[in-house]
Amino acid sequence: MTIEATEKYRKIVIHPVWLRITHWLNALAVIVMITSGWRIYNASPIFPFHIPNQWTLGGWLGGALQWHFAAMWLLFVNGLLYLILNGATGRLWKKFFPLTPAAVLRDIKKALTGKLQHDTSNKYNAVQKLAYLSVIIDLILLVLSGLAIWKSVQFPILRDLMGGYDNARIVHFFAMSFLVLFIVVHIVMVALVPRTLLAMLRGR
Numbered sequence: 001m002t003i004e005a006t007e008k009y010r011k012i013v014i015h016p017v018w019l020r021i022t023h024w025l026n027a028l029a030v031i032v033m034i035t036s037g038w039r040i041y042n043a044s045p046i047f048p049f050h051i052p053n054q055w056t057l058g059g060w061l062g063g064a065l066q067w068h069f070a071a072m073w074l075l076f077v078n079g080l081l082y083l084i085l086n087g088a089t090g091r092l093w094k095k096f097f098p099l100t101p102a103a104v105l106r107d108i109k110k111a112l113t114g115k116l117q118h119d120t121s122n123k124y125n126a127v128q129k130l131a132y133l134s135v136i137i138d139l140i141l142l143v144l145s146g147l148a149i150w151k152s153v154q155f156p157i158l159r160d161l162m163g164g165y166d167n168a169r170i171v172h173f174f175a176m177s178f179l180v181l182f183i184v185v186h187i188v189m190v191a192l193v194p195r196t197l198l199a200m201l202r203g204r
Contacts (some may be wrong), residue, residue: 013066014199019091021083030139030179032071034058034094037176039064046169079139135182138175145172146193 015023039056042063054102058064103126111127123130148159148168162168190197 016089018085019082022078022085025078026082029071029075029078030183034068034180036064036067036071040068041173041178044172046166059137072143075139076143083136095124096129096133099126100107101134103128131182131185138182142172142175142179145158145169145175151182 035055035057038051039053039058040061042050042053042056043061056064058067083092090143107126144158145162145168147155148162149165149172152159152165159165159168162171
């Protein structure tokens with residue numbers, strides 16, 4: 001890449017301001033919800049293990065619930081704004097589609113063989129598209145299963161779609177686990193390609 005091309009690339013707006021703000025607010029809300037959710041889980045575990053208390057937020061059940069509900073509203077409002085702006089600006093279709101199984105398999109093969117390139121930050125490969133779309137769907141599932149747990153009586157249809165209250169807790173737990181896995185992989189990938197973090201901080 002020539003010096004002129006490099007300078008031109010640096011001026012390209014990859015992530016607009018609204019995207020960066022909603023991204024970091026979503027990240028904050030998700031971290032608070034996960035860590036407070038672990039404390040809530042420990043109060044009534046559904047599996048034969050506990051989350052280490054030093055990894056949790058809230059100090060006790062009541063405090064964890066307060067943190068969880070506060071972050072819930074932030075995630076709901078900010079996440080909804082994120083989806084609306086992505087759709088209204090056309091970014092959702094431009095960045096994440098088209099997406100085909102063949103493209104995903106091709107890019108997975110390239111990634112496993114060390115041939116998947118990251119020449120530009122303004123275009124996602126098929127694996128990234130699948131990962132980001134999956135986490136958006138997962139967050140929606142987290143909200144719905146959370147509602148089925150929190151307002152089980154008020155949303156009986158939603159509760160029944162989850163297979164009942166107890167099953168809604170299991171769905172919520174595994175959706176949370178997928179989100180944690182995504183975050184770990186996401187952080188590793190950012191560490192491998194640090195310019196993606198710079199792009200999300202300054203937009204260019």
